[in-house]
Amino acid sequence: MNEQSSHIVRSYDQEQATLLDELIRMGQMSAAQLEAALDVVERRDGNAAERVIANDEAIDALEQQVNHDVIHLIRRGPLATDLRIILAALRVASDIERIGDYAANIAKRSLALNLSPPLPHTRGLNALGKLAVQQVRDVLEAYRHRDGEAALRVRARDAELDTLYTGLFRELLTYMMEDPRAITPCTHLLFMAKNLERIGDHATNIAENIWFLLHGETPLPEREKRDDSNTTVA
Amino acid sequence: MNEQSSHIVRSYDQEQATLLDELIRMGQMSAAQLEAALDVVERRDGNAAERVIANDEAIDALEQQVNHDVIHLIRRGPLATDLRIILAALRVASDIERIGDYAANIAKRSLALNLSPPLPHTRGLNALGKLAVQQVRDVLEAYRHRDGEAALRVRARDAELDTLYTGLFRELLTYMMEDPRAITPCTHLLFMAKNLERIGDHATNIAENIWFLLHGETPLPEREKRDDSNTTVA
Numbered sequence: 001m002n003e004q005s006s007h008i009v010r011s012y013d014q015e016q017a018t019l020l021d022e023l024i025r026m027g028q029m030s031a032a033q034l035e036a037a038l039d040v041v042e043r044r045d046g047n048a049a050e051r052v053i054a055n056d057e058a059i060d061a062l063e064q065q066v067n068h069d070v071i072h073l074i075r076r077g078p079l080a081t082d083l084r085i086i087l088a089a090l091r092v093a094s095d096i097e098r099i100g101d102y103a104a105n106i107a108k109r110s111l112a113l114n115l116s117p118p119l120p121h122t123r124g125l126n127a128l129g130k131l132a133v134q135q136v137r138d139v140l141e142a143y144r145h146r147d148g149e150a151a152l153r154v155r156a157r158d159a160e161l162d163t164l165y166t167g168l169f170r171e172l173l174t175y176m177m178e179d180p181r182a183i184t185p186c187t188h189l190l191f192m193a194k195n196l197e198r199i200g201d202h203a204t205n206i207a208e209n210i211w212f213l214l215h216g217e218t219p220l221p222e223r224e225k226r227d228d229s230n231t232t233v234a
Numbered sequence: 235m236n237e238q239s240s241h242i243v244r245s246y247d248q249e250q251a252t253l254l255d256e257l258i259r260m261g262q263m264s265a266a267q268l269e270a271a272l273d274v275v276e277r278r279d280g281n282a283a284e285r286v287i288a289n290d291e292a293i294d295a296l297e298q299q300v301n302h303d304v305i306h307l308i309r310r311g312p313l314a315t316d317l318r319i320i321l322a323a324l325r326v327a328s329d330i331e332r333i334g335d336y337a338a339n340i341a342k343r344s345l346a347l348n349l350s351p352p353l354p355h356t357r358g359l360n361a362l363g364k365l366a367v368q369q370v371r372d373v374l375e376a377y378r379h380r381d382g383e384a385a386l387r388v389r390a391r392d393a394e395l396d397t398l399y400t401g402l403f404r405e406l407l408t409y410m411m412e413d414p415r416a417i418t419p420c421t422h423l424l425f426m427a428k429n430l431e432r433i434g435d436h437a438t439n440i441a442e443n444i445w446f447l448l449h450g451e452t453p454l455p456e457r458e459k460r461d462d463s464n465t466t467v468a
Contacts, residue, residue: 068451071321077311087305087324094328108464115467173418180411184467187407187424194425217302230342233349233418 012076019069019089020144026062026096027140031133033059033103034199038129041110041192044118052107059100066093088213092143095202095209099136102195102202109188116185119175124168125193131161132196135203143210151210154203155223161200162227168193169229197227246310253303253323254378260296260330261374265367267293267337268433272363275344275426278352286341293334300327322447326377329436329443333370336429336436343422350419353409358402359427365395366430369437377444385444388437389457395434396461402427403463431461 033052040049070090078086106129113119135154142150172186172193211220267286274283304324312320340363347353369388376384406420406427445454 064451067321071317074308074317074321075314080309083305083308087301087308090321090324091328094325105464112465112467173421176410176417176421177414180414183410183417184407187410187421190421190424191428217298230339231346233346 012073015069015073015076016082016085019066019073019086022062022066022069023089023092023096024140024144026059026066026093026100027136027143029055029059029062030096030100030103031136031140033100034106034129034133034136037103037106037110038126038133040107041113042126044110044114046111046114049107049110053104056100056104059097063093063097066090084213084216088209091209092206095205099199099202102199106192106195109192112188113185116181119182119185119189124164124171125189125196128161128164128168128193128196131164132199132203135161135200139203139206139210143206146210146214148211148214151207152221155207155220158200158204159224159226161197162225165193165197165200166227166229166232169232173232197229246307249303249307249310250316250319253300253307253320256296256300256303257323257326257330258374258378260293260300260327260334261370261377263289263293263296264330264334264337265370265374267334268340268363268367268370271337271340271344272360272367274341275347276360278344278348280345280348283341283344287338290334290338293331297327297331300324318447318450322443325443326440329439333433333436336433340426340429343426346422347419350415353416353419353423358398358405359423359430362395362398362402362427362430365398366433366437369395369434373437373440373444377440380444380448382445382448385441386455389441389454392434392438393458393460395431396459399427399431399434400461400463400466403466407466431463 033055036048036052036055039045040052066089070086073086074083135157139151139154141147142154169190172190176183176186208220211218267289270282270286270289273279274286300323304320307320308317369391373385373388375381376388403424406424410417410420442454445452
């Protein structure tokens with residue numbers, strides 16, 4: 001290998017490393033946004049909610065950067081495995097961007113929630129939120145280390161999140177029936193809970209992309225699904 | 235150009251044409267699924283709902299096919315413009331897949347709706363649904379013809395969908411307050427309406443990808459947003 005080609009190879013690897021760094025940073029930002037959003041719901045802090053909403057732009061900007069870098073990497077003519085890594089990065093960026101959107105939406109809905117008297121039901125939301133944060137953090141670690149087994153564990157644990165969500169969905173419906181004044185805030189809580197359930201789905205998508213970058217188009221193992229809220233009647 | 239290279243060039247173009255065909259077919263399937271889902275809500279037809287839910291698999295399978303074909307095309311080493319077309323195809327496929335998911339979810343929730351007495355509020359949902367179908371069909375036409383102006387019109391019209399959605403959101407909240415028995419079915423209607431609003435967002439994403447494949451990373455013009463439901467209090 002002469003000096004020039006070694007330089008090109010190193011620089012290609014560096015570009016891939018930069019891409020991974022950007023994705024991990026993006027992921028950590030979205031996990032932090034989610035934690036901050038859950039916190040502003042608990043503390044009923046409108047100013048902090050506005051900051052969470054405003055911070056979402058930084059995640060969107062990082063996704064643009066990732067898209068730009070992916071195009072650059074593809075144009076260098078990657079090998080087959082590298083191409084899988086690069087395409088997975090593109091999809092993971094899109095999932096992280098959505099997680100950030102859902103976090104910002106939770107902060108936005110907290111503003112509506114603050115217009116009603118405090119409800120006891122945010123505790124259930126907080127438990128669901130903590131599990132969602134854990135799923136996001138764990139799948140990012142699995143992604144950073146390209147750990148297929150850890151990714152499958154995150155994917156399997158999504159069923160727990162679905163069970164918690166379905167329980168909270170039922171609970172909120174009964175509160176609404178008991179007290180019409182709870183209808184508006186509980187509706188926002190329902191959508192916030194749905195956001196958390198969707199964040200779990202995006203963590204699952206990321207887990208599946210880790211599988212894809214490791215194993216290509218080999219089908220994933222079967223898994224359990226437990227979100228029954230779509231057909232739930234209180 | 236000798237015979238062999240002319241053969242390679244034609245075959246590359248053919249692969250691109252096949253990719254576009256697959257995407258248009260996928261898009262038409264998701265639009266048809268959405269129309270069928272709105273129809274089963276109106277007719278309270280559980281059997282037809284089950285068919286809509288089952289049909290979603292065919293859209294998912296087509297997305298897998300698109301992903302597979304995109305990898306194949308990228309490995310052939312596309313030119314800069316072609317790469318934009320190919321990456322846009324990947325993202326458009328993902329948006330269409332989500333539209334299909336939302337259509338299937340509307341059909342699934344109709345099963346829960348059928349367990350309550352008929353409500354007068356499905357009319358509002360139907361109007362919102364018709365506009366969502368129109369947005370999907372129009373953006374697919376714009377995509378087929380790579381028509382940037384038509385894409386921008388779809389994107390601008392998303393504000394109308396948001397206005398209709400916010401109105402329906404408020405209306406459903408008041409129905410819930412008037413009659414506790416309406417709470418469960420109206421909650422499902424709220425989520426169905428939200429699905430339609432999200433379908434509009436995915437049509438907008440497709441419009442923005444048409445812009446990207448035509449103009450690269452040039453920023454899109456500003457647009458109006460009108461979804462106020464996140465902070466709505468009845």
